[in-house]
Amino acid sequence: MVAHAIFFYFFSIIAIISAIMVTASRNTVHSVFFLILDFISISCLFIMIGAEFLGMIMLIVYVGAVAVLFLFVVMMLNVAQQKNQWFGSSKSSSHIPIGLLVSLIIFFELIIVVGGWQYKPDLLNSSTITVSENISNTHSLGNVLYTDYIHLFQISGMILLVAMIGAIVLTFRERAGLKRQSYINQISRERKDGIQLVDVPSKKGVKIDV
Amino acid sequence: METLNLLFNEIYKILFLLIPVLVTVAMIVWLDRRVWALVQKRRGPNVVGPFGLLQSLADALKYIFKEIIIPASSNKVIFILAPIITMTLALVAWAVIPFSENLVLSDINVGILYLFAVSSLGVYGIIMGGWASNSKYPFLGAIRSAAQMVSYEVSIGVIIINVLLCVGSLNLTDIVLAQQNTWFVLPLFPMFVIFFISALAETNRPPFDLPEAEAELVAGYQTEYSGMMYAMFWLGEYANILLMCAMGSILFLGGWLSPFDIEILSFIPAPFWLIFKILFLFILFALVKAIVPRYRYDQLMKLGWKIFLPFSLIWVVLTAGYLLYFNLLPSQL
Structure with missing residues (x-):
């Protein structure tokens, strides 16, 4: 039981710290890496409560696919160069009030959901x-x-x-002038489509490239 | 005291698994180069030790004594973390591989999902190495390999569903025991072929080694690495290949079971059968490397998304329909 508690606190502390670091870190790519660490620790928590399927699916879907695409986009768009200066600079901090509002609403919704849980005691019996x-x-x-x-x-x-x-x-x-490769056209091409045998009259030559 | 004993017991077990795996990885590099050379009528490494068997050891010694160069403009923490992650993930997956009915480090309920999850995490080592190097070729290699590995994971996942439909359990031991009558390679042969090819793409082996295509990208994501860090990438890559071979033998070739349950063959202990099968698959990997030219990148993507994925999805429907119609669905509950 003690070991269980130790592991629980270990993973949950890592999850919380990395969640904070997602927003706090300056480099966008670092944020994504912290997000991945967060996903991994949360899937460890899932496994600890015995929901091993959910934990593994979390690893496969979120860490193995979604976060890779996140990283892909963040690296490709080159947002790594523009540092996060949300609280530092004056011109880019205009979206902070909206962000705070949305996160406050989510916070209260979570409180209502968790608080209202106990008023639904027949949840398990309803299925x-x-x-x-x-x-x-x-x-x-x-x-x-x-x-x-x-x-x-x-x-x-x-x-x-x-x-x-x-x-x-x-x-x-749809882009014009895009060249595509068609396997069927390639395979179905025959000798007579590509080669023409011509008898060349002497000193007259033959016109090619018709 | 009791817990301490338990802890040491576990550590012994882990070492007993890991050290043979690491030695095998070193040997398998020699085997790979040797098979490759034999196909091309060369001799291959044959100088160090009997038949050149100690070549990998000599190589490893060279890598240890080489200087580790960290580029000045690189992102140092991630640069150092990348090979460590590759290596750790490649080794950590061996925990669930069953070598016989009782010889398995951790017999978890969702073993196949664990293997799949760990192999899909493998992309991070490459992507981190490529990005942290802060240089063109490694970055291009990393982007290529991210796209490639994510694409081929999808079809590997669908192939695993095919096998799971026939087994009815996610436990690797159950998967092997379900093959006592017929190995799944016979009824699911097309899936075995697709699994093999997808495994080549998933481990960045030729003909799908575009992330490190030397003609275009120098060495891909490994370009800036040197010394021991390069060796760790290299070991991790080969450990991953071995892991894919083990996964293939467990899913399709009956794991530790001897062929057709013949009595005479059972004098060979069960773990050796698994090792034979892994080696067989690995020699196929090495042969493919020697005889198939590299794919073009768009062809690789087309193969993954437009051919393998629809085909394996259709096969899932076929397998499920067949099992349902003939009432063969596994009913463990």
């Missing part, structure tokens, strides 16, 4: 979730995800699909 000792976390999650919550699951998949298609449509531009 067919059976908590059993000998069923692993992953199995029980799969059992409810594809039965009770199949519609929500499919709708969330659809939302992701729509977001993906939307992003592609917004950024897709």
Whole structure:
């Protein structure tokens, strides 16, 4: 039990410090690295409460894919060069009030959610979730995800699909004069399409490049 | 005292796993170069020790005594962290590999997800090294490899789903035990081929070694590294390749099981079968390196997204439909 507490505080302190460093660090790329550290410590916390599936999915999806794309964008857009001077310079601090407002609203929403949790005691009974000792976390999650919550699951998949298609449509531009390689055209090309045998009359030559 | 004993016991177990893995990695580099040379009718490393077996040791000694150069304009902390992360991630994944039914360091419920997560974290070593070097070629190499590894992870994930449909558990020991009658390489052969090719791309091996394509990018993300730090990248890369081979043998080639459960073959202890299979896959990796020319970058992306991903998704539907229709779905609950 003591070891459990030690590990819990270890991971949660790292999570909190790295979350602070995400906003406090000057270099944008460093912020993303701290965000990754935050994700990793949170997935360790998930694993510690026995939600090993959630922890691993967190690692795979957020750290393995989403954060890589974050890094990709941050590095490509070259925002690393423009240092964060949110509290330092006067001209770039105009968005601080809006940011503070949004974070305050989120903070109060979280308080309401956590505080209102106790007024919903029949939360567990309202579904067919059976908590059993000998069923692993992953199995029980799969059992409810594809039965009770199949519609929500499919709708969330659809939302992701729509977001993906939307992003592609917004950024897709048809450019003129773009050369493409078509395997079918390459393979279906035959000898007679490329080669022409000509009898050349003497001293007259033949016109090529018609 | 009891906890201390337990702790030392664990440390012994970890060392007992890690030291053979590290030695194997050194040996496998020799094997790789040797196979490569034999295909091209050269001799390969054959001077140091019997058959040149100690070549890797000599190389390692050279790397240790070389000076570590840290570029002045680099981001020093991240520059030093990158090879450490590559190496650590490549070794940490071995904790869940089962060498026989009871010989596994940590038999966790979500073993395959752990392996997948660790192999998808591997991209950070490369991306950090490339960015922190603060130079053109490493950066281009890092960007290329980030895109490449993220793309091919998707199809590896879908292939893993195929296997999991047949097993019904995420535990690696269960995955191997489910193959007692037939190895999954027979019913899922196309998936095995795609897994093999995606593993080549995931570990940045030829023909997909674009992140370090020497003709275009000098040495890619490793350009600015020297001495021991370069050696750590190099060891991490080969440990990752071995890990991918182990993953392939566990998912498709029946892990530690002997072929077809033949009695006569069972005198060879179980761990050796896994090692044989890993070596077999590794020799295939080395052969591919020797005989296939490098892909162009757009061809690589096209192959990953437009061919492998749809094909393995269709195969998921086929596998699920087949299992459902013939009532073969694993029912462990």
